[in-house]
Amino acid sequence: MAVYAKKNKDTPGYATAWEHYEREWARLDLRLAILLKLMEEPDTPADPSLLPFKGLVLTEEEMHRLLYDGDDREEDAELADLRRQLAAMDRELVRKRQASLEQGGFLPVPYVSQMFGLNEFEEQTLLMALALETDRKYEKLYAYVQDDATSKYLTPELAMRLYGLSGTCGGGLLKAFMNGSRLQEWFFRGEGRTADPTNGPLLTRPLRLDERMTAFLLGIGYADVALRECTKLYESDRDLPDLETGHELQGRLRAFVEGRAESDPLPVFCLWGQPGSGKKLQTRHAAAHWDKPLLVANVESLLRDERPFSELIVKVLREGMLYGAAVAFERFHLLLGEDEAIGKKRMELLNRLQSVQEPLFLLSELAWNPRPLQGRKLFLEAEVPVPEAAERRKLWESWSAERRLEHTADWEALAGKFRFSPGQIAASLDYAVQLLRWNGSETHRTGESDVIYRACYAQVQHNLKKKAVRIEPKYDWDRVILPSEQKEQLKHACARLQYRGTVLGDWGFDRALAYGKGVSLLFAGPPGTGKTMSAQVLAKEVQLEIYKIDLSQVISKYIGETEKNLHEVFSEAQLSNAILFFDEADALFGKRSEVKDSHDKYSNVETAYLLQKMEEYDGITILATNLQQNLDEAFMRRFGFIVKFPFPDAEHREQIWRGLIPSEAPVEDDIDFRFLASKFELAGGYIKNIVLSAAFMAAEQRCAIGMKQLMLAARNELRKNGKIWIREEMGEYADLFD
Structure with missing residues (x-):
């Protein structure tokens, strides 16, 4: 950063950013005048015939001067006067700049210097390059002082020569133009980077400002058009919805940032949870609390873009720094694959984050356990969980009231059946309103409950159909011919799902149970006694989808494949809380046997794995068997309901x-x-x-x-x-x- 003069109340600041530029161009002109004076060769008369070819034709006199002449000749009075003018202007610009900043004025160049950590030389180089974008005279001047008619742009060599005229030029300035430097990374176009050996020597490579940076510095652009399809900017105080859930996590985010030492770098917060869980809303509230806008970049759009991924990441981070915004990368889980190319892109992103001083967020639908320290950055992960049933019920009730749907459905039952995120609840209600309008039922509320369930299922995206067949429930209680005892058991199973919000949430049983919060039923009885029909009746009663597991897609002769398939079935079902119906379960998972060979061992592993997944599942699992005696006793202990279907009298x-x-x-x-x-x-x-x-x-x-x-x-x-x-x-x- 530039060194500022002491506070001077008598020095007026710049009225506008353009006034600042005019004074900087005046200093640049003075530097160029000094450089032109130094280039004069009074002892060697120039050949008039060669003047039109200056910079294109090398003369013997010029070669002799380059090899043998030094810079120790005595300065004439004109040159000395130019140097005095430059020194005075240097002091004036420092005072004016300091006064402007103290008076609250906005100057783009000092702003980017602060945001990107530029030193005085790097800042002056920006101004020298920016001059080319405002006045074409600098093309001719730069070419002339570089003694090369084809070199119309600023080069590292020219920048160092001009800056050195203020007497502050020292060794090490060349590193400002090396590959990966701040200037090359954030400000200049690709042709000036050392990664391309065809650009010639580093000293003579052109330094041209990136178009986005030119627009920002001149105040004629407010967004990078290249990122229009990939990013969205949220102002800190505009259209910010209330944070209905997740207050504890919000408090942790704020407290950690505000409680850290000032010298500690800001961490990267990795938030994960299912779609609509509120990850983006959490980041918006945190950014608003810190009085910052939030720039959200969509990783899926970045990957789909034809431009290099690393180039797009730089543009996103630069845009965030220009706005002084917190930056979030949503759908980060798309970079968590094992593919080598994806892994490379993930590392490119993580490496780029090291140089950013603003708050950073990675938003993922999948859990990711990063190394705590990567480079200079601390990575902290946290889940944004789906609200508990009691919180979900409150959201259904309050948001449905806002949409005038307050008396149309059993919100407690909906909250218990669908483990929806706040976003999914809002989307379901909005879609239900549109469906009612489409059906012409705005004033006729009798069919709203069915419409809301239909809207809920529209939010569910799963792939259960790969390994299961959906059954359309067509039967009700009147069609099931069973003794009263069995019917009562089925109705109790329905009530358990319907009132789980009350028992688990309001009555606190959720905190007392680590697992086993779902409903598991065993239907046992001879073929044709109504097991499948009863499963359909139960599904229709609780208004949930029911899928009959396709055994041919689950069972595999290869070790570990059956468990993998079961994991996929239960994971997909978790998204919709669908009922899983395993027919003829005795053939699928029979009694665990004494281990005599490897097949017995892995068969027992499969049985144990099914038991585990059933206990973890929050929905309804139904296993039907024709021969109850063939089932393992461990199975029998895990069922909440065992319904025996007798042969009808x-x-x-x-x-x-x-x-x-x-x-x-x-x-x-x-x-x-x-x-x-x-x-x-x-x-x-x-x-x-x-x-x-x-x-x-x-x-x-x-x-x-x-x-x-x-x-x-x-x-x-x-x-x-x-x-x-x-x-x-x-x-x-x-x-x-x-």
């Missing part, structure tokens, strides 16, 4: 027969449901097949469904399953088979 079978025929279907009056129930000891699945087959027979014969079709369909079903059929035992209906 005659009374229940009659209800099943009656319930399977829709009211719209044409039916003969002579159907003897009691006879069918008592004569055919079949489970509901087989009865369903018989009724459906009879319906198709009736449609083919163009008649109503009657005993004849039902009896014929029953005979076919029994024969299909290898059961004995005796015509004489059909009693009064035996003649139907003639």
Whole structure:
């Protein structure tokens, strides 16, 4: 940084930034005049015929001067006077600059000097380069004093010569132009960088200001247009939503920054959590507390850009420094892959962060455990968790009231079913409002609850369909023919999910339980007794999606693959709180066996892993088995509900027969449901097949469904399953088979 004079109240500051530039250009002109005077060769008359080719033709006299002449000749009076003028102007500019800053004036060059840590020589070099952007006369002057008509731009050699005229030139100035220096990194175009050997010697490489820096210094540009699609600037005091959750984390962010030693560098805060959890809002509130704007760069957009990633990172960080803003890189998790190219880009970003003095944030959807110290920076990570059920309920209630949806749904149930972030809750409600408008239901509230659930599922992005099949629930409680005990168990399971917010949140059980907060059910019973139907009824009752796990996509003969697939299933389900339905679980995970070989060992590992994931899952897991005795006892202890589906007795079978025929279907009056129930000891699945087959027979014969079709369909079903059929035992209906 430049050295300032002592405070002088009698010295007026610059009225405008342009007045400052005019005085700086006047000093530059004076330096150039001195340099021109020094270049005069009074003892060697110039050949008039060579004057038009000065800088292009090298003469013998010039070579002799370069080799043998020194700089120790006596100064004439004119040169001495120019030097006195320059010294006086140096003092004047220091006083004026100091006065301007003390009086609260904004001068772009001193501002960038402070933000980027420039010294006096680097600052003066900026001004020399900026002069070219304001007046083309400097192209000719720079070419002339460099004795090269093709060198119209500032070069490191010329910058050092001009700066040295103030008597402050010393060794080490050349490092200001080395690759990676502050000037080359932030201010000059790529052609001046030493990374490209085709640019010639370092001393003669052109120094041209980057267009964005020129615009900022001259006050004619307010944003880097190259970053328009990749970044967004949030003013500290404009349109800042309230922080509804995460107050504890916000306090930690503020306290850490304000409690550190002034000499300590600011850390890089790595915040992670699912989409909409409030990571960006946390950074906006922290930046606003520090009275700073926030510049957010989207890593996905940066990666998609065709320009070099490192170049874009420099532009983003430079833009943040120009605004004095905190900088956040959202979707940072896209740089956490194991791919070598991605890893290289991640390191490029982390290395660039070292030189930034403003607060920095990395916002990720995935947890990342960085090394605590990387270079000079301290990296601190924290999760922005999904709010607890009680907090989610409050958000649903308050935000729905703002949208006039306050009496349309059971917000406690919604909060318990969907582990939504604040952003997802807001998006669901906004989408529900639009759906209601689309459906023409603004004033008719009867269907709003279903619309809100539909809007909730629109927010869920998962890939469960890769390894599971979604089942569309079509049954309600009236269709399930079960003893009252089993029905009560199913209803208790629904209530556990519906009131989990009260029990876990309001009553404090969430803090007392490390895991096992979900609902796990075991459906055990013979085939066709209603296990799958009951799973659908439960899904419809709690209004959650249900997925039947495709075993062919989960089970693998390769060691470790089954666990990997299970992890993916439960992780994806966690996003939507979907019901996971494992049918025929006894075939999938049977009793753990004595370890006799490696296959037994890894089979037991798979069983244990399923138990672990079931306990960790916050939603509903249903395992259905035809043979309960085949399941491991450890499984039995882990279930909150074990529902045993008995083989239906005659009374229940009659209800099943009656319930399977829709009211719209044409039916003969002579159907003897009691006879069918008592004569055919079949489970509901087989009865369903018989009724459906009879319906198709009736449609083919163009008649109503009657005993004849039902009896014929029953005979076919029994024969299909290898059961004995005796015509004489059909009693009064035996003649139907003639």
